[in-house]
Amino acid sequence: MRNRHGRVATALAVAAFMASFTSLAAPPTDPQPDADFLLVGSFHMNNPGHDVHNTKVDDVLAEKRQREIAEVAGLIARFKPTKIMVEADTTSQAKLDADFTASCHGKRAMTRNEVEQLGFRIACEQKLPGVVAVDWNELGPIKSEDSVDYIAAIERHGQQAQREEHLRIGKALNDEDQRTLAQGTIGDALLRLNSPEWLRANARAYFRIGLYGTAQDPIGANWDMLWYGRNLAIFNNIVRATKPGDRVLVIYGAGHGNWLRQLASDSGKYRVQDTTRWLQAGTPAE
Incomplete structure (x- = not known):
């Protein structure tokens, strides 16, 4: 009897060990997506001129452009966002809230910035409480601006021809952006900036920047x-x-489109x- 009981006890112990091992070895299951993400990459409607190549925008407050913006905002609004995230520094949220409330109640005219022309407009029409500032634009762990100054590296390493x-490649892309806006509508311009073809060309521009410098001086x-x-x-x-359950609409400079979409995916x-x-x-719409 003792032998039989011993064999049973051993078998139970082995079974418990194997069950424990199986539990530890089983890969965890990633959670399924629980929110929707729509990114609309935009040109900067107020002409800040901060990029290497900039689309020169005529006055978006003009009647023709306002009609076009209203039309494209209506198309985007079919997404029925529950949150609208915009390219404004997180430290500016209080001012953004105040400006939104005033604009939404007709006490303040919206500026030319796409944050307001698209973000405020859609949020107000959808009766959202406001828009969410999500921008960050610091050096972070980068120790100095010299370590990312690829223009200086181009001079150091004789890469001017490159x-x-x-x-020239970037100018050709921007010239087509400019023609699209000049000859078409705001909607046409946004459709181009969010097309797979434009996004591929934009991604390659960052790849080319990465090659500036050398293996020992990899500033690009x-x-x-x-x-x-x-x-x-x-x-x-x-x-x-x-x-x-959120339906997140992100309105951002088009150059962010590749990475933000990739990260979301x-x-x-x-x-x-x-x-x-x-x-x-x-x-x-669905």
Whole structure:
């Protein structure tokens, strides 16, 4: 009897051990996406001129452009966002709230900035409490601006011809952006800036920047790390402001479009929407 009981006890112990091992070895299951994500990459409607190539925008407060903005805002609003995230520094949230409230109640005219022309307009029409500032634009762990100054590195390493070729490529892309806006509507321009073709061309521009410098002086790569880090910080701010069930509309400079969409997709948190679908009339909202 003792032998039989011993064998039973041993078998139970082995079974318990194997069950424990199986439990430890089983990979955890990632949570499923619990929010929707729509990014609308925009040109800067107030002409700040901060980029290497800048689309020169005529007055978006003019009657024609206001009609076009109202039309494209109506198309985007079909998404029915529950949160609208915008390119404004997180420290400016209080001012953003005050400006939104005043503009939404007709006590303040909206400025030319796309944060207001699209973000405020859609949030007000959808009866949202405001828009959420999610921008971050600091050096972070980068120790000095010299370590990301790829223009200086181009001079040091005689890469001027390479840079000139890259500028020609960028100018050709920007010239087409300019023609699209000049000859078409605000909606046409936004559709272009969110198209797969434009996003591919934009991604390659950052790849080219990464090649400036040398293996021992990789300043172009340093700059790309800074750019990626900025987008990651922005995306983390978006996630922190997102709750399960949210339909998140992000309105940002088009140059952020590749990384913010990629991060949203890779995170597993969001169902990432096809922006071009929401920018075209006649396509179903869902």
